Amino acid sequence: MMRKHVTVLGALYIALGILGLIAALVVFAAVAGGGWISGDRSVIAITSTVGAIISAILIFLSVPSIIGGAALLKYAPWARMLVLILAVLNLLNIPFGTALAVYTMWVLLHDETTRLFSGGDAAVVSPVGGATG
Numbered sequence: 001m002m003r004k005h006v007t008v009l010g011a012l013y014i015a016l017g018i019l020g021l022i023a024a025l026v027v028f029a030a031v032a033g034g035g036w037i038s039g040d041r042s043v044i045a046i047t048s049t050v051g052a053i054i055s056a057i058l059i060f061l062s063v064p065s066i067i068g069g070a071a072l073l074k075y076a077p078w079a080r081m082l083v084l085i086l087a088v089l090n091l092l093n094i095p096f097g098t099a100l101a102v103y104t105m106w107v108l109l110h111d112e113t114t115r116l117f118s119g120g121d122a123a124v125v126s127p128v129g130g131a132t133g
Contacts, residue, residue, distance in 0.1 A: 002112040006072055009107050012100060013069030013083060020062025028055040061089075080108050080117045 028051040035047025068086055071079030087104035090097035107113055 002107065002110055002116060005107040005110075006075070006113060006116065009083070009104060010069040010072035012103075013065045013072065013086070015069075016100070017062040017065030017067075017069065020058050020065065024055040024058035024062065027051060027058065075117055077117050077119075080113070084108055 031051030031054065032044075032048045035044040035051075038044070038047075064082065065086060068079055068083040072083055083104060087101040087108075090101040090104070092098075093101075
């Protein structure tokens, strides 16, 4: 049962990371574009720098979500810890980040999920629902 939750969680973190990357592009375009519209060189320099810094921070925060989500889908043992750390950070992102963090902790701290990531579950479930191995 927890396999489906891990899959949903992986997809949610990938989507969250992609949204963060899109936000980085939009913020850079809006902030730097505002400077370009003014035509003033000093304003262009300031807004381009501020836009680049904010975008870099958003990218820095988004890439681990994509990596963690993709690794969750592959049941990489280190992904569980990475995504739990991201969940703690998401607690401050009220209300959606908090909801995601609570769901993340419920899924990844569940005993069945712990066994999935430690290799303790001998049977591998195929996508159509049958157990193999």
